[in-house]
Amino acid sequence: MDIIVCVKRVPFTQEVDLEIDKSGKSIVTDGLAYVINDWDGYAVEEAILLKERIGGNVIAVTVGSEDDEEVLRRALAMGADRAIRIDTCGRSLDGLVVAKAVAAAIKGFPLDLVLTGVQADDDNQAVVGIMLAEIMGLSHAAVVRGIEPEEGSLKVRVELEGGIDEIRQVKLPALLTIQSGINEPRYVSVMGIRKAAKKELKVIGIDELGLSEADLALATEIEEVYLPPETGGAEMLSGDPSKLARAVIEIMRRKGVAV
Amino acid sequence: MDFELNKKQKDIQKAAREFAQGELKDIARDCDLNETFPPELIRKAGELGFLGAFIPEQYGGAGLGFLEHAIILEEFWKVDPGLGQQLCSTTFGSEEFILFGTEEQKQKYLPPLASGEAMMGFAITEPDAGSDTSSASTSAQETEHGYIMNGSKTMIGNGTVGRYLVVFALSDPDNESRAQRHSIFVVETDTPGYEATRLHGKMGLRASDTASIFFSGLKLPKEALIGTRGKGFYQLMQFFDRSRAYVAAHGVGLAQGAMDLAIKHVKGRVQFGRKIASFQATQFKIAEMATRIELARTLTHKACSLLDKGKSDSKVTSMAKMNAARTAVEVVDEALQLHGGYGYFNDQDVERFYRAAKVLELYEGAKEIEKIIIGRHVLGRY
Known part of the structure; x- marks a missing residue:
């Protein structure tokens, strides 16, 4: 099975007090640590599990700068066969342009399956995967939390609202956006890192992909980024822990949480 | 002069960080309280190449350097010193095999350490020989077939859980130079005459194993000698x-x-x-x-x-x-x-x-x- 897996490097923002930068359209990134987008880690693991199970080839793709190659090397260390970085050539990109660029970069590749994360930790748009499927004319399923390969198709478990799952048959070639928790991503091993250094990591400029200026024009623009205003509504409880626990359960019941 | 780690070193640092966050963080406090560590943690770390990163590739190691080893250990210690120490200790003393061991010793003793299948330790300290290592009196007396070891060591990492230890022992008590009286031997801990007692009540690093060990008429083959007879002190300093x-x-x-x-x-x-x-x-x-x-x-x-x-x-x-x-x-x-x-x-x-x-x-x-x-x-x- 020929699999393409899309990955993104994102700032690690847990337990970090983010600051808005001077432009008011982005955050201050100095001093932030970067990691692979959580969902993408699951997508890479799923691609490698499929390869280990039924054979095939896994190519990891990212769009970004040289620093972003870190997540490609990570995918290679986990077991991907080769990697492609689409260099931004200094352009600002949005989800649609990223989807067009990836589609152009992998055009003509032997392809059975494209995996992406459901969304990225940083902008939470959750659009690249499904737009990429649309551009490439692939059947797709979003928020997938289980994959069972069958002859010429996949049986996939899709997460719906309210804790309900749906089992769906998806014809190949297909694109799936992967939900976190679908598997347990392996740790990167030192041996994997050493092997990764010998694997191909190809860089293509976004300007070399044959896309027109119209294709590369932004469809969305960030006007403002702001921190959510502090609001009231928090109810402070105090007292004896056993009574507190009861009070918390009572509130949860009242708000409709099944307890 | 380059003060930046290279890409491979940064990747190793991240990999070790993720491992420590995923595997050490949640169990650290309990391991400290209960003076224990899960043996499978050693195996997992070994499979991922985090143990003894300096062990050469041909002996099952990652074939990296002491810098990479240090980078990995820093990440482990950052999350938990006790488990960090245990993960460091399992290859402690393996430098003696790498620097001075015979090909047979290297092939026998290094691969199980790198994979996490076995743990080792370096038995140096004695009740009456701490900083004054050349006063070590655990004796290795030459016999027709090898050596007989007698004496005791204390505060030895992995004394109760190690499969083998390298032991600094007095082999040539009559040599004029205090620095030429000792040799280093590998002792397999299942040899009769080996006994170890775990030491309890350490102030910190309680997850890691520390023991007192006793050698009573323990028989060693000639091949147990690592490096050169009488050069143990120099070999120890190089370690x-x-x-x-x-x-x-x-x-x-x-x-x-x-x-x-x-x-x-x-x-x-x-x-x-x-x-x-x-x-x-x-x-x-x-x-x-x-x-x-x-x-x-x-x-x-x-x-x-x-x-x-x-x-x-x-x-x-x-x-x-x-x-x-x-x-x-x-x-x-x-x-x-x-x-x-x-x-x-x-x-x-x-x-x-x-x-x-x-x-x-x-x-x-x-x-x-x-x-x-x-x-x-x-x-x-x-």
């Missing part, structure tokens, strides 16, 4: 020139971990109506901690880089270890101070880090020994 470089990384990791805990605390704790991070007294403490850690790390990486270039330097290695250990002790003291009274309770990780720090100035050469080595190198003849 310390390496181990102290990565033990320095223990201190760097502990200090960084302690400062990270303090930062988290001061950004959350409100007193006098403001975050305590906003007080200049706090900022000065953090600034000093961060600077000391940066210096300790730089010197540690320098010592390790020199070793990896084949330029073993006792002075720099001793400086790195002494300085990193002092940094750890002082930084963790301030980190606990910033936690206030909460830091005195064991539900705060900083309490565990505080107890762990002091041993860094005691083991792998007390700081006074390192000062002697540095002083001797700097002053030369007088």
Whole structure:
């Protein structure tokens, strides 16, 4: 099975007090640590599990700068066969342009399956995967939390609202956006890192992909980024822990949480 | 001069960080309280190449250097010193095989260490021979078929869980030179005459195994000798020139971990109506901690880089270890101070880090020994 897996490097923002930068359209990134987008880690693991199970080839793709190659090397260390970085050539990109660029970069590749994360930790748009499927004319399923390969198709478990799952048959070639928790991503091993250094990591400029200026024009623009205003509504409880626990359960019941 | 890690080293650092976050963090406090560690943790770390990264590839190791080993250990110690120590200890002394071992010894003893299948230790200290290693009296008397070992060692890592140990023993008591009376032997712990008792009640690093061991008429084959008969003391010093470089990384990791805990605390704790991070007294403490850690790390990486270039330097290695250990002790003291009274309770990780720090100035050469080595190198003849 020929699999393409899309990955993104994102700032690690847990337990970090983010600051808005001077432009008011982005955050201050100095001093932030970067990691692979959580969902993408699951997508890479799923691609490698499929390869280990039924054979095939896994190519990891990212769009970004040289620093972003870190997540490609990570995918290679986990077991991907080769990697492609689409260099931004200094352009600002949005989800649609990223989807067009990836589609152009992998055009003509032997392809059975494209995996992406459901969304990225940083902008939470959750659009690249499904737009990429649309551009490439692939059947797709979003928020997938289980994959069972069958002859010429996949049986996939899709997460719906309210804790309900749906089992769906998806014809190949297909694109799936992967939900976190679908598997347990392996740790990167030192041996994997050493092997990764010998694997191909190809860089293509976004300007070399044959896309027109119209294709590369932004469809969305960030006007403002702001921190959510502090609001009231928090109810402070105090007292004896056993009574507190009861009070918390009572509130949860009242708000409709099944307890 | 390049002060930046290369891509591969950065990737290894991240991989070790993820492993430590995923596998050490949640079990650290219980392991400390119960004086235990899960054996499968060693296996997992071995499979991923995190144990003894300096062991050459042809003997099952990652084939990297002491710098990579130090980078991995810093990440482990940052999350938990006790488990970090246990993960470091399993290959402790394997340098003797690499530097002085025969091909047979290397093939037999190194691969199980790298894979995490076996653990080892280095038995040096005796009840009456601590810093004064050349007073070691555990004897290895030559016989027709090999050696007979008698005596005892104390405070030995992996004494009860190791599959084998390398042992510093008195083989030539009559040699005129105190530095030429000892040899180093490999002892398999299932040999009759080997007995080990786990030591309890350590102040810190309680997850790691430490034991007293006894040799009573333990028979060793001739092939148990590592390197040259009578050169044990020199071989031991060459080991310390390496181990102290990565033990320095223990201190760097502990200090960084302690400062990270303090930062988290001061950004959350409100007193006098403001975050305590906003007080200049706090900022000065953090600034000093961060600077000391940066210096300790730089010197540690320098010592390790020199070793990896084949330029073993006792002075720099001793400086790195002494300085990193002092940094750890002082930084963790301030980190606990910033936690206030909460830091005195064991539900705060900083309490565990505080107890762990002091041993860094005691083991792998007390700081006074390192000062002697540095002083001797700097002053030369007088």
